[in-house]
Amino acid sequence: MDQYLLEMRHITKTFPGVKALDDVNIKVKTGAIHALIGENGAGKSTLMKVLSGVHPYGTYEGDILFKGKECHFKSINESESQGIVIIHQELALIPELSIAENIFLGNEQASRGILNWNETIRHTIDLLKKVRLDVDPLEKVKNIGVGKQQLVEIAKALSKNVDLLILDEPTASLNEEDSANLLELLREFQTQGMTSILISHKLKELLSISTDFTILRDGQTVADLHPEEEEVTQDKIIKHMVGRDLSNLYPERHASIGDIKFEIRDWQVDHPLQPDKKMLKDINFNVRSGEVVGFAGLMGAGRTELAMSIFGKSFGKNIQGEAWKDGQKIDVGTVNKAIENRLAYVSEDRKEYGLILMDSVRKNLSIANLKGLSHRNILNLNEEVTLAESLQKRMNIKTPTIEQTTGNLSGGNQQKVVLGKWINTDPDVLILDEPTRGIDVGAKYEIYKIINELAESGKSIIVISSELPELLGISDRIYTINDGEITGEANADETDQEKLMTMMTHSREASV
Structure with a gap:
């Protein structure tokens, strides 16, 4: 042979x-x-x-x-x-x-x-x-x-x-x-x-x-x-x-955490196809301004379902509970209402829900905030180009031109386009579902820096990730979720992977 x-x-x-x-x-x-x-x-x-x-x-x-x-x-x-x-x-x-x-x-x-x-x-x-x-x-x-x-x-x-x-x-x-x-x-x-x-x-x-x-x-x-x-x-x-050393996989961030910015109270969601199956049960959590809050859980625990149900009730049926922002109850019943209340959600599946792969980088970067680029319902193309070029530089999107077809970009650069699209809406609360899935260490580092910059500017960041080292490296606080219930909460600097895994695999009653 x-x-x-x-x-x-x-x-x-x-x-x-x-x-x-x-x-x-x-x-x-x-x-x-x-x-x-x-x-x-x-x-x-x-x-x-x-x-x-x-x-x-x-x-x-x-x-x-x-x-x-x-x-x-x-x-x-x-x-x-x-x-x-x-x-x-x-x-x-x-x-x-x-x-x-x-x-x-x-x-x-x-x-x-x-x-x-x-x-x-x-x-x-x-x-x-x-x-x-x-x-x-x-x-x-x-x-x-x-x-x-x-x-x-x-x-x-x-x-x-x-x-x-x-x-x-x-x-x-x-x-x-x-x-x-x-x-x-x-x-x-x-x-x-x-x-x-x-x-x-x-x-x-x-x-x-x-x-x-x-x-x-x-x-x-x-x-x-x-x-x-x-x-x-x-x-x-x-x-x-x-071509260089990365001395630290997670860039240092100087957190300045303020008051509670966003809060979910008594959130419950039924399965969209099986009404008798409860997907999320009595969910309560909060995130403060300038804070990065992680969500850890095994596959099927309900992390993505929670994020989608909050963002315009994009998942589930018979959704009950309340969303609060800046001390006031808000309506997140549709995606448009969620965006109007300055929420943004970056999906775990960028190709299916995050991007129009056949469209240009320019169009993908602007699509979530066309209203902000329009005057009397007419899109200002000059403003769109200026915005797209600015976001390309800010996000370090590697592309020959903003007119490049988005589907031709590498996975890491596509992820930066998705992130840039939602940053363009100037959200107060940004939910990131597996933001570094399928991208390399260099691109991950750049996305971590962007997350840090957003948090340092006062934004509230929620990160869902299957990689526990990542959550420990970039979060201030971490919630664990199992079988549709929040089973634990810990400060990132006071826990480790073993403790998180224990909380992720226990019921809420066992964690209390």
């Missing part, structure tokens, strides 16, 4: 005005778990799209050798037929179809053109067990959370004959327990002879599982690291990624 299952030599890929890949080289050993690392925009996803045929042969320069043979893939079907399966960062599921239908879409379990539903369901159950997902195979994808949808994508990939499994940010949407299960699955697959390429910004995960590391920066290969030859540390990886 060849030592290297995959070799990509001198790969160069150019888009209009941008050289995304510049003479990139990577070698992946048979049976390896190979980490591909770099900042957003470094070229990782583009390189894998070249490999899988998304960017077909003839649109790039360089050579691809797989199993010792030169390959000229012109489509995903061609690369998959050779045993290369890629799970992209962007989910490719059809919301209205069931989990089983999504997993076997294009790979139907059929005989003589007749779909065998019994076989489809049986295989789906087996695949879901492999990814530790306990759901009904006939459940529609739209009814499960984004984290579970990621697991469905992985199950879909495993339904094919895989020699090389490529995972682009597979744990970005997962909590710590589900992430650990997925990494354990990759180890199991490795013992069975499968080779994996893992793209992730969670460096601790990569260090715990990867056998080799390739690091890209600005479309070029800058380092190949092999733990059996040298010590590979988080600091070493970061220095290669960003």
Whole structure:
């Protein structure tokens, strides 16, 4: 057997005005778990799209050798037929179809053109067990959370004959327990002879599982690291990624916390499809001016549901309770009313709810506050351009022009656009749901600085995150939530991950 299952030599890929890949080289050993690392925009996803045929042969320069043979893939079907399966960062599921239908879409379990539903369901159950997902195979994808949808994508990939499994940010949407299960699955697959390429910004995960590391920066290969030859540390990886040392992952903030700015009292929310199921029960919390308040909880605990129900009652039915701001009860019954009361919400799913990917950066930055840029209901284009350019500089959005299509930006820069869009509304209370999901350490640091600047200017910030170190690093105070109830509260400098996890997994009665 060849030592290297995959070799990509001198790969160069150019888009209009941008050289995304510049003479990139990577070698992946048979049976390896190979980490591909770099900042957003470094070229990782583009390189894998070249490999899988998304960017077909003839649109790039360089050579691809797989199993010792030169390959000229012109489509995903061609690369998959050779045993290369890629799970992209962007989910490719059809919301209205069931989990089983999504997993076997294009790979139907059929005989003589007749779909065998019994076989489809049986295989789906087996695949879901492999990814530790306990759901009904006939459940529609739209009814499960984004984290579970990621697991469905992985199950879909495993339904094919895989020699090389490529995972682009597979744990970005997962909590710590589900992430650990997925990494354990990759180890199991490795013992069975499968080779994996893992793209992730969670460096601790990569260090715990990867056998080799390739690091890209600005479309070029800058380092190949092999733990059996040298010590590979988080600091070493970061220095290669960003070209500089990050002495502290969380920038220092000088908090000046004032009076209670925003408060939720006795909040209750029923499930939108199951009226007899209570999603949120007797929620009470507050956030002060200049304060960053974190919300910690396992997947399904109710964090996103809480945020969406508060912001214009965008989730749930039979919502009861009160929202107070500056000592006065306010109406958050619609998104427009929430915005009028100077609330803003950055969704965990920026592609589905945060951005219009086909529109320009300019339009996305201005869309939440068109009223402020209009005179007698006519949009002032000059003011819109000035605003967009100002926000681009303030947020350090890396784009050739504000007219760039937002979908062509890297994940980190898309996240900055979403954040800039809501900053444009000048909110008093900003709810950030997984604000750094799927972005690199450099972009995370910049977003942390923006959060600090907003808090120091007197804004009240609520941060929902599945990464406990992140919450501990940027929050002043943290609430824990479990099964739709707030189960604990602690000052960030007086608690740790173990204490938070204990509160996250206990009932409210046990915490009292």
